[in-house]
Amino acid sequence: MNKLKIFGMGILISLFLSITSNADTIKIGTEGAYPPWNSKDASGNLIGFEVELANELCAIMKAECTIVEQDWDGMIPALLMRKFDAIMAGMSITAERQKTITFSQGYADEVASLAVMKGSSLEGMDTPEGINLTLGGGDVKKALKTLTGALAGKTVCVQTATIHQNFLDSGDVGKVNVRTYKTQDEVNLDLASGRCDAALAAAVAFTDYAEKSGKPVVLVGPTFSGGAFGNGVGVGIRQGGDDAIGKRDAKLLKDFNKAIDKARKQGIISKLAIKHFGFDASM
């Protein structure tokens, strides 16, 4: 009986310690399934641009960090429930998300694009190379009109809770048949199987998949930025408040902003971006 009591106490104490002992380390949440932003190697370790950048930023802040994995569709809820303190998961800064959380300044940016399988009827659309929805103008309107016509009645696949889903839901390209998936991997699988007529995601997500799988995935139409696509990718942090945790969050935001400034000046972000994206996606 006594042994049982000691055993029980031991479990309780260790549980308590595991909750409280890490009060000073910064926990950073990432998805681990969106290469080249973040992904996992064969043995399950988190790798990618943001994992390396997170370590660099933490070194600049002289803070101890742990990077934890979280499914994309639960990313913001998990941040709000304090499972971690910051998000670095290729998450674009959008007005929609800023209603709920706050972002550091952007550290990298890249464009979104539609992808199809080679031989699709959607190939060869007559649109400009890239459109910025924030700037607008005649070219953008014309391109959106071309896309609306081409995508009418087509099934377009996206990862759930992404800027890409928001864009298709916004009605800018009319009423398309949107299918949402839990991960980008699943989007890629169904694009390759032919269940999706097209898919929308970060352009690099498709080129990365095409390269690794050898499947004939090609980008079509213009590249997208601005508007529903947000203003670059930043660190997601809880909105600060007056209590102790709120103050800590507000300080964390300042620290991240400073660290990003420094890393940018030292060329760390550009260097990492070129290494992982093949071009300088830093901002």
Add this chain to the structure above:
Amino acid sequence: MDFDLMINSIPKLLDAALITLKLLSASLLFGLFVGLFFAILRMNKNIFINKFAYGYSYVFRGTPLLVQIFIIYFGLGQIEYLRSSFLWVILKEPYWCAIIAFTLNTGAYTSEILRSAFQTIKPGLIEAGKSLGISNKIIFYKIQIPIAIRQSLPAYGNEIILMMKGTSLASTVTLMDITGVAKYIISTTFKPIEVFIVAGGIYLFMTFLIHNLIKYLEKKYSFQ
């Protein structure tokens, strides 16, 4: 707690409940036939037929439903040969993939439920039929099947409820059932607790209806 969000999500989730009910009723209907078919095979004296039926129920009861859906939806979609065959018309649609997976799963459980129900029928009842000169076929349809159905009602009621909850996995293959729509609402509001409470409430209400329906049928067809 955001009560406005909870109230606003009710109509959307109720709409989605229709998809859930469609998936459930289609797979239960097909599953009942599959289950009855394999239950009869299980009682066959030929060892190969018997083992085949046993193997089917062993595999589908021994693997998670989620894995079965993934194999049928994402797995079969990888096979080039299937994609160019006429089967692709059906397998292309997530809706039919889900129904196929649910049917095969519930069919396996139903075959076990029916088999045990058949085996509990007292031999005396069948012998009584035979002594009255009733043909084997009529004994099967008029004596064995009605008794077996009555015997299996409680267990089958459980299976219906399990299957109803199982349909929530349809959302993993892009279907917008209750869980799918709940996830969609969460993807724009970032408030999982409120939305999942409402979704859970709807599932609970459906369980309540199924439970009472089965109870009513049990009473109606009781032997007393």
